[in-house]
Amino acid sequence: MAGRERGVMNVKISKSNINGTITAPPSKSYTHRAFISSSLSPKSVIYNPLISEDTIATLISCKKMGADFVKKNRNVYFLGTETIKPGYYNTMNSGTTLRILLSLLSTIPHSSVIDGDESLRKRPNRELVSVLKKLGARIHGSHDYNAPLRVRGKINPGQLEISGKSSQFVTSLLFALPLLEGESTLKVGEIKSRPYIDITLDVLEQSNISIETEGSTFYIYPSEFRLREFTIPPDYSSMSYLISAGLLAGKVVIENAIDSKQGDKRFIEVAREMGGTVKKRGNKIIAENSELEAIEFDAGDTPDIVPTVAVLGAVARGTTVIYNAEHLRIKETDRIKTVVENLKRLGVEARETKDGMIIRGGGVSKGTVDSHGDHRIAMGFSLLGLVGEVTVKNAECVSISYPNYFEDLKKLGAGVEVL
Numbered sequence: 001m002a003g004r005e006r007g008v009m010n011v012k013i014s015k016s017n018i019n020g021t022i023t024a025p026p027s028k029s030y031t032h033r034a035f036i037s038s039s040l041s042p043k044s045v046i047y048n049p050l051i052s053e054d055t056i057a058t059l060i061s062c063k064k065m066g067a068d069f070v071k072k073n074r075n076v077y078f079l080g081t082e083t084i085k086p087g088y089y090n091t092m093n094s095g096t097t098l099r100i101l102l103s104l105l106s107t108i109p110h111s112s113v114i115d116g117d118e119s120l121r122k123r124p125n126r127e128l129v130s131v132l133k134k135l136g137a138r139i140h141g142s143h144d145y146n147a148p149l150r151v152r153g154k155i156n157p158g159q160l161e162i163s164g165k166s167s168q169f170v171t172s173l174l175f176a177l178p179l180l181e182g183e184s185t186l187k188v189g190e191i192k193s194r195p196y197i198d199i200t201l202d203v204l205e206q207s208n209i210s211i212e213t214e215g216s217t218f219y220i221y222p223s224e225f226r227l228r229e230f231t232i233p234p235d236y237s238s239m240s241y242l243i244s245a246g247l248l249a250g251k252v253v254i255e256n257a258i259d260s261k262q263g264d265k266r267f268i269e270v271a272r273e274m275g276g277t278v279k280k281r282g283n284k285i286i287a288e289n290s291e292l293e294a295i296e297f298d299a300g301d302t303p304d305i306v307p308t309v310a311v312l313g314a315v316a317r318g319t320t321v322i323y324n325a326e327h328l329r330i331k332e333t334d335r336i337k338t339v340v341e342n343l344k345r346l347g348v349e350a351r352e353t354k355d356g357m358i359i360r361g362g363g364v365s366k367g368t369v370d371s372h373g374d375h376r377i378a379m380g381f382s383l384l385g386l387v388g389e390v391t392v393k394n395a396e397c398v399s400i401s402y403p404n405y406f407e408d409l410k411k412l413g414a415g416v417e418v419l
Contacts, residue, residue, distance in 0.1 A: 009396035011406060013385025014415030018250035022242055022408050024234030024257045024285075026050040028401045029196060031232050032058050032096045033203040036104075036175060038078035039067035040225035041207060046076045047231040053400045057094040061101055064089055080225070086110035091147075093117050093373075093400055095331075098147060099168040102128060103176035106137040106153045115148040119373055122146060123330055128169040131162050157182035157220075164191030164216065165327060171200040178209045178223040186218040192327050194301050195263025202261050206230060233260035238402045239285065240267040240308040241379045245412060246287030247276045248315065249386035252412060254285040263302045270297060270309060274316055294318030294361050299325035303335075306356075307380030310339045314348045315387060316361040326355040333374045342369035342381055346390065364388050375400040382406075386414060 031050040038044040039062035049055065051071075059076075062069065066081030084104055089112060091097040098116055102125060105112045115121075124144035133139060135155035141148065157180040162169060170188055174197075177184040191197065204211060208226035212219040234257055246252030257280075259265070268285070271278045273295050277288040294316045299306050306325055313320030328335040340357050343350040347365030351358055364384050368391040371378035375397045382405075384390045398405040410416050 007396060008394060010391060010393050010419040011382065011395040012389065012391045012417045012419055013382045013409070014389050014417070016249055016386050016414045018245055018252065018386065018412040018414050020412040021253040021255060022411065023255045025238045025402050025404070026232040027235040027260065027262060028052065028054060028237070029096070029199050029235075029262065030203065030260070031055045032094070032100070033171070033200055034227070034230045034232060035059055035062055035076070036100055037203055037207040037225055037227040037230075038062070038069070038076075039065055039080050041078070041080045041227040043080065044078045044227045045229045046078070047229065048074050049076055049232050050235065050401070052403050053092060054094040054097070057090075057092040058097045061089050061091060061097055065104070084108050086112040088112070089114045091116045091120065093119055095120060095123055096168055096171070099125065099128060099172040100175050102149065102151060103132060103172040104179075105151045106132045106135070106139070106155045107176050107179045109152070109154040111150060111152040113148055113150050120147055125149070127162060127166070128172060131160055131173065134158070135160070156180065157184040159185045161187045161189075163189040167191065167193035167196040170197050174200050174204060174211065174218065174220065177220040178204075178211070181222055183222070184220045186220060188216040188218070191216055192300055193263070193303060195261060198261045203227075203230065233258055233262070235401070236260070236262045236264035236267060237304040237376070238405075240264065240305050241383060241405070242408070243267065243271055243278060243285065243287040244308055244312055244383050245386060245409065245414070247271060247278070247290050247292065247312065248383055249289065250413070251286070251288045254287075256283055257285040258283050264305050266302050267305045267308065270295070270305070271312070274312060292316035294320040296321045296323070298323060299328070299356065303328050303331075304376060306335060307339055307376045308383070310343065310357065310359060311380045311383050313359040313361050314343055314346070314350075314364055314384065318361055320359045320361060321356065322359075323353065323356040331374070333372045333377065335374065335377065338372055338374060338377050339380075342377065345369050346384060364390075366390070368393060371395060371397055373397045375402070379405055382409070391419065
């Protein structure tokens with residue numbers, strides 16, 4: 001499961017009529033958190049995890065921390081570590097992995113280095129570093145504390161405050177503070193992407209970690225990780241592309257679409273608000289070709305589905321407004337800028353706002369877009385090929401979160417050609 005360099009892959013998606021059934025891919029967010037909890041627990045098994053570039057980065061980091069694991073069939077069996085080992089950690093493209101490690105490595109009195117790829121080196125960590133420094137960590141890096149970072153603990157428990165602009169910063173602290181010898185209180189400002197924190201709390205609760213929540217204040221008590229087993233639910237972010245494929249080009253049935261705490265399950269409601277035919281039948285979701293209408297979309301809690309909503313807005317009737325998404329400017333790319341640029345390349349009238357975008361729908365032209373290495377851009381814009389013809393440059397990045405994406409599109413009958 002070693003990390004590897006991706007080859008450049010351009011993919012052409014042609015106008016298609018699709019029909020088929022796909023099993024929902026596992027959740028990336030849950031997999032990251034379950035792997036970290038398992039590495040800190042004595043013995044555990046994770047059922048049906050997502051194995052992708054980002055989660056492999058977490059697995060490699062778990063091994064570096066001192067945990068051992070073996071993959072059998074679709075499951076990963078862990079023997080955890082009692083003490084976190086210092087060292088050089090390469091988190092590749094995974095921001096979640098880097099942020100969680102930053103706090104965990106601050107709990108040990110040894111020096112470590114955390115690094116990532118070119119994209120991750122552009123993502124700031126200043127606010128999280130500031131909080132950790134107040135607790136006693138010594139962390140050295142650039143002005144905004146982008147990777148690489150040198151970190152040395154040991155932090156002490158305390159009363160903390162942090163803005164809620166990054167759910168990953170909050171998640172990072174919630175993983176590390178229970179390992180300290182005293183109680184801590186974490187007060188969070190207006191929380192963006194609250195559902196991702198709920199996912200963290202879900203995994204930590206099942207890992208024997210004692211945290212009390214009052215609104216946006218968290219009371220964290222000394223605890224030992226004791227995760228025994230965890231089944232990874234499906235990934236609603238990834239399912240948004242499959243649902244959209246059905247809405248645009250035919251009929252898609254998604255199996256194993258069980259409920260979870262993921263905020264991105266809201267995409268089903270959003271698709272229905274746009275006039276989409278999306279039915280839930282037990283653990284199945286059925287999406288069928290629909291005439292779509294523009295909406296106004298508050299992306300505060302569900303930023304990962306913005307590219308999907310945007311491409312649906314491009315073919316919907318009317319003007320779609322996406323707002324409260326300023327935190328998308330510091331993802332793998334500036335997603336607001338990248339989405340708008342790519343829409344314009346396909347003949348769509350679109351413009352940026354400070355915290356989102358405005359899209360005048362009505363259809364797209366044949367053209368070429370560039371993912372800039374952002375998996376959600378690649379998958380989102382591939383959907384527009386189903387109603388015309390779109391070539392996605394640097395499409396190999398889908399392996400970050402949904403390695404079988406293009407294979408699944410082919411199974412549905414889509415015209416997919418690797419160039």
